[in-house]
Amino acid sequence: MNFPLITMRDFVNVQKALLDSQGITSLHAVAGLSMGAMQAMEWGNAYPNMVKRIIPVAGHAYSDAHLVGFFDLLAAFIKLDPKWKNGNYYATGQPLDGLREARKLSLLTGVYWQWSQDNFGRAWADGRTSVRRNSFNDKYKIEAGLDAGATSYVQDVDANHFLYRLKATQDYIVGHNGSLADELARIKAPILFIYSPNDLVIPADKVCETGRMIRALRDEAGNRAVVEFAEIEGNAGHVDSIFSISQAAGRIERFLDREPYETPRRRARRRDGCS
Structure with a gap:
């Protein structure tokens, strides 16, 4: 694991260099x-x-303590796999068992419990209707689904790359330097936060906290750029932001069409669940 640690700022700076090369x-x-x-x-x-x-x-x-702890659990699956060898596995093969289990946990946490219940319930993977287990190795449908999804995922993922991304996310805090208030105050542009109230990875309360903090900082500084929120309804938690993003299409379109300091109409804020 000799590659330098990376941060969200590193990702952004690489993207900025690409835009610079294109004259944007x-x-x-x-x-x-x-x-x-x-x-x-x-x-x-x-x-x-x-x-x-x-x-x-x-x-x-910023990544709060709960998210940092969750990502530590994901990393532990990989690091406990004997094939990981402290990252020196390229000559002997990837720690696929650990990577697969890490992916299963991230898949399960990425959805809300109601989505899992609605899509899998207590059904057995083999389709039988009995509520009794025939053998120790019998699997519920959700277990088989997680296995299949994780097995497919690990075919195209490098374990060390996965770990470095976990560290970058754990270390995330806007600006990566100084006080959070000072760094949030540097952001001048209007912001539209889109979130799911059932998100177990990025909780709605943390999104609202961020937006309210920025609003307070802008009120104090006289910055008229708006901070808005759009709530996505659904039962899929974090992945509702993928599955159901079309719910926010109208809000996104209006946000993109408005001038940066133009105040949105009341009806454009009707689903501002954080206010």
Whole structure:
């Protein structure tokens, strides 16, 4: 594990270098989902005069203790796999068992319990209707589904890359330097936070906390750029931001069409669940 640690700012700076190479000096909007939302916020902090609008989907200002702890559990599956060898596995093969189990946990946490119940319930993987287990190795449908999804995922993923992304997410805090208030105050662009109230990975309360903090900082500084929220309804938790993002299509369109300091009409804020 000799490769240097990376941060969200590193991702953003690489993207900025690509835009520079193409002569692009202004961005109408920067949007991203989950880890991409963290990068969108970082874009607004690092290059406030270049970014005109920000749309973080399932994102907030920093990784809290719960998220840091959760990602530590994901990493533990890989590091406990004997094939990991402290990252020196390239000559002998990937720690696929650990990577697979880490993916299963992330898949399960990425959805809300109601989605799992609605899609799997207590059905057996083999389709039988009995409520009794025939053998120790019998699997419920959800167990087989997690196995299949994780097995497919690990075919195209490198374990060390997975671990470095976990560390980058654990270490995420807007600006990566100084006080959170000071770094959030550097973000000048209007922001549309899109979130799910059932998200177990990026809780709605943390999204709302971030938005309210930015609003307070802007009120104090006289910055008229709006901070809005759009709530996505559903029972899939974190992945509702993928499955049901079309619910926010109208809000996104209006946000992109408005001038940066134009106040939205009341009806455009009707689903502002954080106010």
